[in-house]
Amino acid sequence: MILGRVLNAASDVVHEVTSRKKKSHKIIRGTVVLVKNNVFGFNTIHTTVADSVFELIGKGVTLQLVSADNADPANENGGKLGKLESLENWNLTCTPLACGDSLYKVSFEWDEEIGTPGAIILRNNHAAEFFLKTITLEDVPGAGRIHFLCNSWVYPDRKYKKPRVFFSNKTYLPHVTPAPLLKYREEELKVLRGDGKRKLKKRDRVYDYDCYNDLGNPDKGAEHARPVLGGSAEYPYPRRGRTSRPPSRSDPNTESRCFLPFRIFNVYVPRDEQFGNLKASDFVAFGLKGLVKQIIPLLEAIVDLTPNEIDSFKELDNLYFNGLPLPTNALNQIVSQIPLPMMKEFFRRDGKQLLKFPVPQVIKEKNKTTAWRTDEEFAREMVAGVNPLLIRLLKEFPPTSKLDPEVYGHQNSCITKEEIEYNLEGLSVEEALGSNRLFILDHHDSVIPYLRRLNSTTGTKIHASRTILFLRGDSTLKPVAIELSLPHLDGDKFGVVSKVYTPADHGVEGSIWQFAKAFVVVNDSGHHQLISHWLNTHAVLEPFVIATNRQLSVIHPIYKLLHPHYRDTMAINALAREILVNAGGLLEKTFYPSKYSLEMSSHIYKSWNFMDQALPTDLKKRGIAVDDENSQHGLRLLITDYPYAVDGLNIWFALEKWVRDYCSFYYETDKMVQEDPELQAWWKELREVGHGDKKHEPWWPKMQTREELIESCTIIIWIASALHAAVNFGQYAYGGYYPNRPTLSRRFMPEKGTPEYSELERNPERAFFRTMAPQLQCLTGITVVEILSKHPSDEVYLGQRTPGWTTHSVPLAAFEAFNKRLAEIEGEILKMNMDKKLKNRVGPVNVPYTLLYPTGEVGLSGKGIPNSISI
Structure with a gap:
């Protein structure tokens, strides 16, 4: 097979050389930056041999210029094609170990018939995929430097029906797209939509919809069955990405599931939506301890070794400040079954085996470890905690x-x-x-x-x-x-x-009051995780990701505006459906709704309103803010020291101004919005398919005006960035200390005359822990929120974009102004957090409100607004 490919490629080379015209051509120099598959650890001997053979004939990776100026009738009126050119010295190019990028040179013959290149056709004739980052052409006549921002996996050409096409970083509305590029613009969208039927493989780039019919596993028994969410009036839900897995044996309406430990690698998401190499490495370092097949058995074993339940706050505090001593010999046997890198955050090896967690911010100050119990802190977390909504x-x-x-x-x-x-x-x-x-x-x-x-x-x-x-x-x-x-x-x-x-402050009445607050927080914890976090950010946004990729070309201005805010969302949602929100998953194990978790979120989705996700609208609907033209942003807060609302409004209006400046540059009139076929198809599909169970709601914008476009895009970006940051990255700071954010309870409020009430009178701390989660659920809950609260090392924060994302100076200037405003907001947040008059900014626990501080840090930093829902 390899020999046949070599002979065919060699024949192509001879044909090209003999058919070249003898007239003079200008040479355009180009550079290509990519990451070889061996950087990700997937290289094989077969791959290396095949690559070497193709390198010998110079046809490993070929590129072809596509004219944006001149059409070719022989090419269905697509752009005039340049000659096939190859990357130089594939196997002689060193791969820097630090970042994994490889830089290659390529030379193109250019003449007047090509004119300005608007796209490049690329074929990968190697045996393995690579990640293509950029292509840059220098000194193009009449155009100068042309940059192609690719950021896409490219599989061997034989895996595609059509070769890969990459467009330059110019931005075009459909009606102003150069005619020679229209063919490629339309064909690329057809590829991304797929046919809705074919079984999807890892290499595919198809975006399609399905209902949430993959949560249960009825093949394991009736207790593992879950209703299908989406597609019915009883259980409405946003759509998720189609994976094309076959139905289960027991229920044709339920999709079959993969088997751990390979589950996370076998759930289809479009290839470019899968985690990148840095994200994958961080997931190993930070997230693997959350995998059901490894950590839950470990925690169960620990509980078996320490059968006594948690009886006091001091005993729990030891998990953070001193660690919990564990029997060495028995635990060594357990630990040996689990990869060591994952265990480094759990155990220290200095002669003792200690289960130890990072100290949550809410108890970090030694003299503030009981401040979380105060009524002031209980109330403050409703406006400055992890669920201030x-x-x-x-x-x-x-x-x-x-x-x-x-x-x-x-x-x-x-x-x-x-x-x-x-x-x-x-x-x-x-x-x-x-x-x-x-x-x-x-x-x-x-x-x-x-x-x-x-x-x-x-x-x-x-x-x-x-x-x-x-x-x-x-x-x-x-x-x-x-x-x-x-x-x-x-x-x-x-x-x-x-x-x-x-x-009440003292005696049994004081203990009863503490119990009452704990029962409130149990409800709030469940609502936060399943509604504020999962449903209202992760789940509702996925249809926007799918519709944008299916209906808006990569050179469409709204695609370029929204795409950075979709990074890793489909991948993290697919992973969540496998180990977090699925039947028997981590959330069902640790939060009170148990097996009814997502069914309850479906019930609440019935009242979801896209327009209410706009922060000003939300605050006014809750009665927190009222219109006031004399106040900042035209809104007056009834709770003036409401950190989430204050910081959120500053972020919201900075974001809205950026979106307004951007959209106004491309859409000068409402008529341009109405006559944009891609935009209209996008919005129609989003409403009628992606959120199809709510397609008849009257509140959907009609997408007939520029103002509707601006407001809709601002809401989408707000959900993906600031809203998700506000409800996600403070989970460990507040919920990592379990008594502050208990997630379930196993006994009702103690009533006079019962043994539980007598226990409360004798030993209120013991009664508290007997009423709330047992030791296993407590340890599991701490682990879950630790995983969810961490910023990875490759996080991209609000106001950050890959250089060269567009050529237009006005949007670039508007984005720079947006960055400047975000920096000002950071300074304002720091100043407010130091103002002792603003008691809700830090509270009795002395935890500054930084969840909407735009810039973040790796790990449990408790601050930073990522561009996208990436964890």
Whole structure:
């Protein structure tokens, strides 16, 4: 086979040489930067031999210029093609070990018929793929330097029906695209769409849609089955990327699953969406300890070796400050079964085996290790913690429910004025409502529809909750009442049985109040992970990734605007479906909704509204902000010291200005938006397919005006960058200390006359840990949030882009202005965090709010806004 390919290639060379015209040609010099497959550790002897043979005849990698000026009727009116040219000295080019890049030279013959090259056809005749980064042409007549930003895997040419085409970094709306390039623009989009039927392989670049029918594994038994999410009124959901795996044996509607340990490598995502080499190496260093087949058995073994449960805060604190001594001989046998690099973060080997976790910020200061228990910190984390998205203004008292009374009976709150008025600094309830000083964290309506099933069919025991807070004069919040509810014993139509708890500092009443706050946080932790984090960032954004790649050409201005904000999102979502949000996955193991986790997120997706994801809209809808032309950004915050809202609004309006400047350069009128066929196809497919279960919602922008385009793109980038950063990278800072953010409970609130209440009176710390998660779930939960909170070494932050991404000076200047504004925001955040008048910026635990600080650092830095949802 190799000999035949060599002879064919040699024949091509002879034919080209003999057919060349004798007229003079100018030589254009070019450079190509790529990463060979051996840098990623995939090289083989076969690959090396094949590459060497093709190098001998000079046809390993060929490139062909495509004219942007002159069409060729013989090429279906596509651009005039230049001659095949080859990379020079493939096997003689050294690969720098530091970065893995290899630089090659290539020379092109040029004449007037080629004119300005607008694209390059590249063929890889080697036996293995490589990662193509850039192609640069120098001294092109009439054009000067032309840069091609490729960043794509290129497989052997025989794997493709058509050779790979790469466009220069010029940006074109469809109607101004040079006619000779239209053919290639359209053909490339057809390749990316695929045919919707073929089985997809790792090398494919196809973007397509499917429902979430891959969460369960019914072949393992009924307890592993999960409903299909998406495509029905009962379980609506955003679409995910199609993987083309066959159906399971037990249920034709459920996609079959791969088997660990190869699972993470076998789930299809388009080739260029797969993790890069640096991301892959960081995943080994940081993330492998989260794999179900390795870490969970390890933690189970540790629990077997230390069968006593956690009994006190001091015992838990040892996991961070001193480590937990473990039996050496038995543990050595366990550790030997697991790759050592993964264990370095877990154990130290100095004669003792110690299980030790990084110290979370919330207890990092020695004299602040109990500050998390205060009411002030409990409330502060609703505006500056890891889930600052739910608190809202209370507009009526007592709070009411929106649940259907025909199904769920009476669900309104039973909190009375007498239970809270003594705590309102002399105000009546009516006065507090009228002055916008009562707020609520409401986890009632979202939990009630599943509460009976949760408490009867899983190991969890939880309450629905409402928390009433009073806004003090210094802009801090004070919890004044917590209502915990359970379903009525006689059935849902009889409503709920509720009990109200109010603040207390001492004795058993003080312990009960701490328990009440813990039950609230259990609800908040589940809502945060499954809704604020997974659903409202990861899941809702994936259809945008797919639609953008299917309908917008790489040279379309909106593609270039949005593409950096999609990096690694499909890959991390595919991985999440395999080991995090799947049946029996880590989230089901560690958060209270258990097997109903994603089903509950589907229920809440019914009320998802794309336009509400805009931060100003969200704040106004929650009653946190009101329009005020005399205030910054035209909004006045009712909680003036609301770190997420303050920093978020600064980021939002800086982002919106950048998007506005960018879009206004390419779309001078609304008519240009209306007449852009790619843009209209993109928005139509996004609404009708990607979020197809909500396609009839009236709130979708019609995409008929430039303003609608600006607002939509700003929301997309906000979700991918700042919103995800706000709800993700503080998880370990706050939730790494389990008592501060418990994720499930296994006993109800202790009631007088019960053994649990007696235990609470005798030993409140022991009772707390017996009520919340057992040791295994506690250790697993800490591990999960540690993995999710880390910035990898190849993170790309907001305001950073690959050089040479466009040739237009106006967008480049606008992006530079955006960068400058982000730097100013960083300075403003640092200044506010040092202002002692702003008590919510650091709180009793002395943890500065930096989750929306644009620039980040590797690891558990607790700051930085990545461009994309990459973890």
